[in-house]
Amino acid sequence: MASDLLSIAASGTRAARSALDITAQNIANASTEGYVRRSVQLSEVSASSGVLRPGDVSLSGVRVSGITRNADAVRQAEVRRTGSDLARANTDLAALKSTENAIEKAGVYEAIVGFEASLLQLSNNPTDPSLRAAAVAGAQTMADKFNIAADSLEAVGDGLRFDAAAKVEEANTIGSDLGRINLQLARTGENSSDRATLLDQRDLLLTKLSDIADVSTQFASNGTVTVRLGGSTGAVFVEGSASASLSVAEAADGTINFAVNGQAVTPTGGSLAGSAQALSYVAETRTRLDALADGIAATVNDAQSQGAALDGSDGQPLFTGMGAAGMSLAFTNGSLLATAPAGSDPSSRDASNLTDLRSALETGGAASGANALLFDISSRVSSRQTTQEALASIATAASESLKQQAGVDLDDEAANLLRFQLAFQASGRAMQVANDIFDTLLNIR
Known part of the structure; x- marks a missing residue:
């Protein structure tokens, strides 16, 4: 035989x-x-x-x-996609909560209400030195709170930009590792133990990269992968043994942009997309906070210019500087508050100019503007929380499905x-x- x-x-x-x-x-x-x-x-x-x-x-x-x-390529792709969405949502939600804390803990709304309350008390006795001092102190507290809120927002932005830069560096390291693995896969025998180990490393790196930015992958018959960032039409990040360089640049308003070898890319998933999205909202919040501070300062200074101080002199601007970060007091002497109409005698008890100021602040919506800003942030946090929880459930289900099949x-x-x-x-x-x-x-x- x-x-x-x-x-x-x-x-x-x-x-x-x-x-x-x-x-x-x-x-x-x-x-x-x-x-x-x-x-x-x-x-x-x-x-x-x-x-x-x-x-x-x-x-x-x-x-x-x-x-x-x-291994199941479809399930692995689903894990990368859902994980990328969840990473974006996690980063965005964490930044929104930090933004909310920055505005809420600064106490801007309470400071505006306190300043308006001090003006109301002063209107009862406009010549009282202690009430004038309290009004100036209220103005100082309000300016300080705006400064604190602006500094806190800047800290949130700095943290997001630092994290984005770290993730960009990590992505470049992963890209280099994928290029090296592609080279080894091209030289490794089919169905060998070494190839299986390399494919495990390749898939793990792709999952980690998708947590940073959304990726589009194209696999060759020998196991090598071509990776694009920012979707199927995005820039090529890894091809063969070569890997490109991902970079991040800061714009004038504090937002960030990304490029692969100089070609602009816009991630729609991963932590980089979450950071970019959050920084856009931080910039929007800072703009609204600056507008609120400038509006209050302009209203008060306009009223000052139309009134007379306690000694009968023309009223002078109370606030100087631009924006929430630059808001400060021009004087701290309570007698310079122009509570009386222009041309009034010294020590006039006519508080009609102060009444006009209080009315202008109420009409301009100083306190309501701060309250609306807080409400908008809280609403967005609540909405993002719901979205994040839904994405977490979807990502967990995809991960469990892959684990049951490949684990x-x-x-x-x-x-x-x-x-x-x-x-x-x-x-x-x-x-x-x-x-x-x-x-x-x-x-x-």
Whole structure:
């Protein structure tokens, strides 16, 4: 015959041993990040019958034809997509909460209400030095609160820009690593253990990159991947062994822009998209805060210019500077508050100019403007929280689906250990039987 029991049994022991090795590898890496379950790919080995002996039974056992990764490209792509959306939402939500804290804890609204209350008390006795001092102190507190809010917003923006720069650096490192893996994959044999390890590393890096920015991938038959940032029409980031350079630039308003080798890209997913989105809202909030501060300052200064101070002199501007960050007091002497109409005698108790100021502040919506700003931020935080929770559920479901398909189940592996062990022992027993038959044939006289 073209084959014999001994060679068949020997091939069985080799195949069973390889299967046991792979099972042990799966068990050892059950908790390894990015590891995809392996299985041995077996194929039958058969030989042709002899030329002059067509009736021979031609069997030659089994061989290990390769190592298979239990990976699903569709599920992996879904994990990258949902993870990218969740990373964007997480970054955006965290920044919005920081923005809310910056405005709320600064106490701008309370300071405006306090300033208006001090003006109301002063109108009851406009010549009282203590009430004038309290009004100036209220104005000082309000200016300080605007300064604090502006500084806090700037800190939020600085943090977002710092994190974005760190993520850009991380993305460039991942791009270089993907280029190196592409080169190794092109040189590695198909269905080998080394290729499986490289593919695990490739997929893990793609998942990490998708958490930074949305990626579009195109896989070649040898396992190499071409990566674009910013969707399927975005700039090529990795192709073959070459990787491009991702960069970030800050605009005049504090927002950020990205480019790949000088080509502008606009991520729609990942933490970079969340940072860019959040910085746009921080800039919008700062603009509204500046407008509120400038509006109050202009209203007060206009009223001052139309009134007379306690000594009868023309009223002078109370506030100087531009925006919330630059708002400050021009004087701290309460007697300079122009509570009386222009041309009034010194120590006039006519508070009609002060009444006009209070009316102008109310009409201009000083306090209501601060309250509306807080309400808008809180509403956006609430909306983003709902979106983030929904995206987290979707991402978790996608991750669990991939884990069930590609992850290591220790119960299954324990069963495989027993199955392949029995196969190994059975093949060994077959080899023993073949040896006994051979000895018997030799001992025939």
